[in-house]
Amino acid sequence: MGLKIGDFDVRSAMFGTLTLDGGAMFGVVPKVLWEKTNPADERNRITLATRGIVVRGRGLTILVDVGSGDKGSAKFNDIYGIDAKRPDTVLQAMGIEPDEVTHVVISHLHFDHCGGSTMVQGDTVVPTFPKARYLIQKRQYAHAMHPTPRDRASFMPANYEPLEATGQLELVDGVVEITKDVSLIVSDGHTVGQQMLRIHGPERDLIYLADLVPTVSHLPIPYVMAYDMYPVTTMEEKQIILDDAAENGHILVFEHDPFHAAAIITKEGRNYKVKEFVDL
Numbered sequence: 001m002g003l004k005i006g007d008f009d010v011r012s013a014m015f016g017t018l019t020l021d022g023g024a025m026f027g028v029v030p031k032v033l034w035e036k037t038n039p040a041d042e043r044n045r046i047t048l049a050t051r052g053i054v055v056r057g058r059g060l061t062i063l064v065d066v067g068s069g070d071k072g073s074a075k076f077n078d079i080y081g082i083d084a085k086r087p088d089t090v091l092q093a094m095g096i097e098p099d100e101v102t103h104v105v106i107s108h109l110h111f112d113h114c115g116g117s118t119m120v121q122g123d124t125v126v127p128t129f130p131k132a133r134y135l136i137q138k139r140q141y142a143h144a145m146h147p148t149p150r151d152r153a154s155f156m157p158a159n160y161e162p163l164e165a166t167g168q169l170e171l172v173d174g175v176v177e178i179t180k181d182v183s184l185i186v187s188d189g190h191t192v193g194q195q196m197l198r199i200h201g202p203e204r205d206l207i208y209l210a211d212l213v214p215t216v217s218h219l220p221i222p223y224v225m226a227y228d229m230y231p232v233t234t235m236e237e238k239q240i241i242l243d244d245a246a247e248n249g250h251i252l253v254f255e256h257d258p259f260h261a262a263a264i265i266t267k268e269g270r271n272y273k274v275k276e277f278v279d280l
């Protein structure tokens with residue numbers, strides 16, 4: 001498994017699943033439309049993956065997003081239906097030791113994306129990857145410090161404050177190149193300063209979409225989560241990236257899709273369609 005993009009090997013890293021309210025995941029879209037592809041449980045929740053990627057090449061090991069982690073209480077895990085593996089154990093099973101990770105890219109600080117950043121050790125919480133620089137957008141970090149009542153439940157300081165204590169937190173601002181051909185790009189509709197990873201390849205790029213387009217079912221422009229702070233911004237940002245991907249055959253990675261890690265899409269009229277699924 002895995003995929004070669006230029007100098008880099010890209011592999012999917014599955015950190016587990018969570019279940020979220022189906023209505024919240026599809027915003028204004030009626031259940032009669034979304035339930036066909038995303039059947040809800042008796043509590044109206046749908047199953048979502050928490051999928052990161054590992055990018056290796058040129059001496060770097062870059063991990064993008066880390067799942068929910070294992071610090072949540074039994075009550076918390078029940079509400080969100082969390083079944084999570086710690087990212088260090090997932091990487092070890094892939095043959096990668098925690099201290100080999102050079103960069104951890106955190107798309108944003110919602111718990112299902114950054115919970116695995118830190119772990120309990122004795123009576124403290126420490127970074128899961130001891131030698132990594134943890135890259136987070138400055139505006140996202142500032143927002144996490146002062147969330148609104150609407151999104152406060154998604155932010156937990158134990159997931160990121162310990163990174164500051166060890167000096168591993170690196171706040172970045174806007175589009176940043178980690179190394180040639182590997183960039184962080186930003187979108188603000190889901191939450192301010194969400195970052196996605198883009199690898200520029202000789203034939204096609206690979207884009208890790210984070211929560212801009214969480215699953216294949218969210219390809220239609222109006223299929224935007226109710227969690228998004230600025231849904232109209234999400235729609236505009238989505239259209240730019242999906243048009244580019246459809247035109248140039250870029251590979252799109254879907255963090256929350258329970259069935260498919262990645263796909264190449266086409267555009268027919270106003271609709272985006274999967275041309276082929278891609279294994280990672």
Ligand SMILES: [Zn+2]
Pocket residue numbers: 110112113211214256
């Ligand atoms: Zn999410």
